[in-house]
Amino acid sequence: MERISIELEAFLRHLAARGLAANTIKSYGSDLRELVEYAQSKKLAFDLEAVRDWLFAISKAGGAKSTLARKSAAVRAFSSHLFEAGVIPVDFGLRLKSPKLDQVLPKVATEKSLDEILDRMRTRSQDDPIAQMELVAFELLYGTGMRVSELCGIDLADVDFARNLVMVTGKGSKQRMLPYGHYAAEAIERYVRFGRPKLQIPTSPEALLLSSRGKRVGVRQVYSLVANELERTSTGKAGPHTLRHSAATHLLDHGADLRAVQELLGHASLGTTQIYTHVSIERLKTSFDQAHPRA
Incomplete structure (x- = not known):
C-alpha cells in the first residue's frame, strides 16, 4: 500500500501540471486518501472489490449519490494512472460504474x-x-x-x-x-x-x-x-x-x-x-x- 500512497501524490501533482482546478485536485486527494486508509484498515488489496466495499460502506452510512459519483470519478482517474504506471495489472476503474444522479433543475430568478x-x-x-x-x-x-x-x-x-x-x-x-x-x-x-x-x-x-x-x-x-x-x-x-x-x-x-x-x-x-x-x-x-x- 506504500507504493499506492506514493503514486497517489504523483497523480495529484500530475493533475496540477495539467491545469485542473485546485478544488478538484483537493477533493480527489481527499477521496483517494480516504480509500487508501479504508483498504489499509480492512487489510484489503487495492482493487475493484476494495473500492466497491468502500463505496457500499459510504452508501450505507447515508452518502449522497452525488458524493458516490464524485468518489467513483476520482477512483477511475487514479486507476488509469496506476495502470499506465505499471503499478496494477488491470485498470479496474473501467468496470466501476457511477450511480445515476437525479437531475435537479437549477434555481432561476425571473x-x-x-x-x-x-x-x-x-x-x-x-x-x-x-x-x-x-x-x-x-x-x-x-x-x-x-x-x-x-x-x-x-x-x-x-x-x-x-x-x-x-x-x-x-x-x-x-x-x-x-x-x-x-x-x-x-x-x-x-x-x-x-x-x-x-x-x-x-x-x-x-x-x-x-x-x-x-x-x-x-x-x-x-x-x-x-x-x-x-x-x-x-x-x-x-x-x-x-x-x-x-x-x-x-x-x-x-x-x-x-x-x-x-x-x-x-x-x-x-x-x-x-x-x-x-x-x-x-x-x-x-x-x-x-x-x-x-x-
Missing part, C-alpha cells in the same frame, strides 16, 4: 425580479462608491453568466471599455472574452470614473472591484450581496450561481443558440449547457398551462 433588483441598486448607487461597485458586480454576473470566482479575478486591464468586452479566467486557468451590455457598460464607466478612485488606496491591487478597505473584493462578499438581494424575491435566498443559471436560461428563452451559451458560460461539454434547455421547456410548459385556453 426577469422581472432581477430588473427590479437592478433598478433599486441603480437608484442607491448614485453617490455611493460601494453601491456602485455592487451594481457592477450584479450587472456582470447576470449580464454575462460568469462565475463569481471569475468576477472577483477581473483586473482593470481585462476590461475592453471601447468594445464592451471583459476577459475572465475560468476553470483550469482557461481564459475567454465575454461581451456585456449597455446597462453594465454604464455601471462600469460610472464606477471606474467616480466610485473606484474613492475606494482605492496606495496598496490597492489592479482589481476592477475594490472593497471599502481598498482590497480586491472576495467571493464571500459577492455571495452575501447576491443572497441579500434575492432573498427579497420569490426566488428566495440564493448565491451568485443563481444569476449564472438565470442568465443562461433567459438567453435560451429569447432564442439564443445553445453553443453560443456554452461558449459564454465556459462549459467544456455541450451536455452541461443542455440542462438549461430543460429549464426553458419547463418554464414554457408552465406558461402554457397557466395561459392557454386549451391547456
